[in-house]
Amino acid sequence: MSYSTQLTSIKVEALNTHVLTLIQPVRVQTNLRCPRPVTQHSQPCIHAYLTYKASTRNSLSSTPLLRAPPVACTKTNYVQHYTNLGHLYAFNADLDDVFKLSVWILEDYDTDNWILKHNINSLEVFGGNRYRLDFDYQLIAVHPECNLIFFIYGWQNTLMSYEMDRKEVRFIRHLGHDSRHPYLPYVFLVTGGHHRREFAGECARFPAILRAQQRSDAPSKADQRIERLQLHLMENRAMKRNQAPPSLTDELIVEILSRLPVRSVCQFKCVCRSWRKLIADHENRKKLPQTLSGFLYKSWNHERCPESAHHFTNVTGKGQPLIYPSFSFLPSCDSVFVLDCCNGLFLCKCYVSRGTMQFHYAVCNPATKEWVVLPDANWGADENRIACLCFDPAITSHFHVLEYLQDEADDCVRAVEIYSSKTELWTLHESGWPDEAVVCVGSNGRSVFLNGCLHSLTLVDGIAVVDMEGKKWRQIPMPDPDYDVGIIHQSQGHLYAFSTDLNNIFKLSVWILEDYNTDNWILKHTVSSSMLFGGKRYWFDIDYQVIAVHPECNLIFFVYGKHNTLMAYEMDRKEVRVIRNLGHESHQPYLPCVPLFSKSLAGGC
Template identity: 75%
Template sequence: MVSHWRRLIADNEHRKKLPQTLSGFFYESMNHERCPYTARHFTNVTGKGMPLVSPTFSFLPQCHDVDLLDCCNGLLLCRCYVSRGTFQFHYAVCNPATKEWVMLPDANWAIEENHTACLCFDPAISSHFHVLEYVEEDEDSYVTLVTGVEIYSSETGLWTLHENGWNDEVVISLSVNRRSVLLNGFLHSVTPADEIVAVDIEGKKWRKIPMPDPDGDIGIIHQTQGRLCAFNVDPNDIFKLSIWFLQDYDTDNWILKHTVGSMKLFGGKKYQLDYDYQVIAVHPECNLIFFVYGWHNTLMAYEMDRKEVRVIRKLGHESCQSYLPYVPMFSESLPNGRWRRRECKQEHIQLCTNKKLHNILDFKGFSARQTSGIPPGIWNLPKLQYLFLYTNQLTGDVVVNGKIGAASLIYLDISENQLTGTIPESFGSLMNLTNLVLMANNFSGEIRASLAQLPSLVIMKLFENNLSGQLPAELGKHSPFLRDIEVDNNDLTEPGVCDNFIITGELGREEGENDMWGPRGSYHF
């Protein structure tokens, strides 16, 4: 990772706008012997630890029941039913990480009309979101045609109707296992005619993209690393899955990225896509595919580059589609939203050590006028899951007295301060920790070997400190989802972890970087 790009994504103003990494999945279960017979669930992407967010959505008002429809870059689109036994509902868009919500005004459709809604939100482009409904009309008992789209804008607070601009009849194949994809300002959906139809979020531009293999069966689309990707079944082998990437968005140029057979994925079993297993997501930042398969609806991941399969957990035979991938976002406000997050109102963090606090402590950039360091009591908050203390001019050592009490901690960011001393040994006991961000401080000493034991770790940013020695030899061995380690601008020597990673980037040394061999201190697999 080049320095200017790393600094861009580490910048406070950019960082607070961008979503974090993929953290888990929302899903439902059905059991007719219980009341209510449906229940919502959330599983962390590692399959371990307390759920990152509560799936109850109790902060939403005026709701007898809630259906989760779509998830996009940290926001969720919900259908909130007014009362029991009625089809009357309102759309709501919410941020589960901050418990903000917006109740949308009703659209202009009649109650007997079909309507399929999708959420469009890209915080890197705008803080405003759009909800797009396909307006559909029954051609006959088997075919439903799209006659247009109705689009809600959070900027205007209004719905606008746009007639079908694809110039012919279109059927959208949206179902519980077929999700639309937002990319480049367009919403993309698959049709049964082996093509992808796209409309921009303002309803002004319409286009079609052919599927990569017209002879392939079962078209599914996702997006990863800023590119559209498609999945289909090899027409000559129904047990082989083909994965395509749209290499050039303007010219519809697809490349075959990978093929894999079900016997490789599922331990010698001949499973068919859509019958025995589902593709539910692709990691937005790497070549990691998530599946659900079998009687117990087992969640698993397949890493294309290493050709490795990882079983995550059994979701249970009562679980059912759809499985919505969730990337949390911690921006300060939702456009036109209602603030419902409980915050600590004290003027400085020395007082914010009450064990009854909510699971988020967010003090980024508050100016540490009355405290010089991090109060040790923060590490004993048992319900704390997110801790943001970056850019606060904090100084001194990070002191943890005894065993760390914040065992639920998922996201720890104390970067861009003036903290000194060694990294606390007890950080290695945070079994639920996915993001460890300590960059741009004055930490010294060796990187703790205990950090290599963190089973849920995904990202570790330690660059621009005074760390010395080697990276722990077992780093990556016990953290199956670890994908990003950034350690440059330290005093590290040649690492001992190369066997656990696929090293990418330019090998060599550069002035101002570590005294070590590697891709400028940034390791990826």
């Protein structure tokens, strides 16, 4: 064993507690050479920074050593080290002046050359008090981004900071005499976004306002004034963060937001209170991209006149409705029945006079009060028809109305008649589905317009698909023959199917057709009715109905109970939220509404 190795072993044994303290925070793994030959004068003050525990004495000859700062070899009685701006820092006190703290930096990590960066006198830091390092005060951290040192001192364990560049001291707070080491520095970690580090700038704004303080139980008046000043500055910064940038006007912000996707606009509500208020403004919302805002439904009461009325509820159940359920802007008629809606447009059946079956179709936009009356189709006396609205503003400003022509004897669809707002004509197309498929439109299920085709649930456990030109005919089998399928919806560009297991009728299954070009359904989610309705065993499509899936997220909307309670269920978090009671007079259909403000109705008035 060499001379230097023997001396190191002796030092580890003699100062076992201090060596362990030095080893833990550094963890330097390097093969730097051992200190230069040691003289008798410097022997008691040698500090070797080991990366392994001091108890492994037998392997000290191969343990990597990092040479201590120069002054540490002759005049130091205590050493601490930290990292800052990618450099290793060392702190020690001079034995000739125990009240002076020296700050060293290892700028070139590949060498052992320490550079004296700064000297601090405890008289300057602690207002004339002669404090000793690690006796009267402790150095607990160096800011990772700037030359800011943090201390703990006094009986109340007062936390303070010292900025080396400006030589300024800042009192932070009393941690209390009950607090103990270690005081661990914490760096807040934000994933999936940008994190702005403002701590250094905030600390730099404070002047050197620390005065001489006596070590007492109660904070001094100077401390109280400093704390009030800190609180005032923090409140001012919080108020500034809650305001929109002054360089952007409200009109410019709304114009920028109007060009973004719906999901992004929703996320920008969290920027600040002023932006949230700006986005929620009734007039501004007309200019922004829209998503599901609420539901239109109808109520019946034989004791009032008129007996039927339309209602609208926001998706939150509160606030002013974005659209009003009055269809008084339509041309004069005796009564209006809303049949269907699709992406902001509504298909209405307008009866000419009371007591007659004569009517005409009207497609309208309640948000802009535009409407268009469709020409009469070629109705037969023995025909039963079901009309559906097809519209996608992302593809075209024109809409289609499709009628299923059913046979009066067995309700089988024998043809479809399609109206196009572009040609303003009805066209008749014979059914292209195979005869053995016996396609019948379900009475309770709504149709879904997706990928330019209309999808309708049938009574033979399948989905009938047809495009708007009557050229593409397709049948999509249902997910599982052992399941009873109740309804279909669309969300996030995919087709959804809701069904119950015949072996467990109180369990609702959610299926998704991820690949539209195949017939492969994927089971996305299952939930029991007892979980949804607080332990009650409800039957799907009897005790409760699925009325919609949110177009932008995994949120399902139900209506259940005597008072037709509207509720939402989030599949990701498995959370249920009651929105509001729609009343026992309300009836299906509950139509999901996505307001349309940006486009004019093709051919509308």
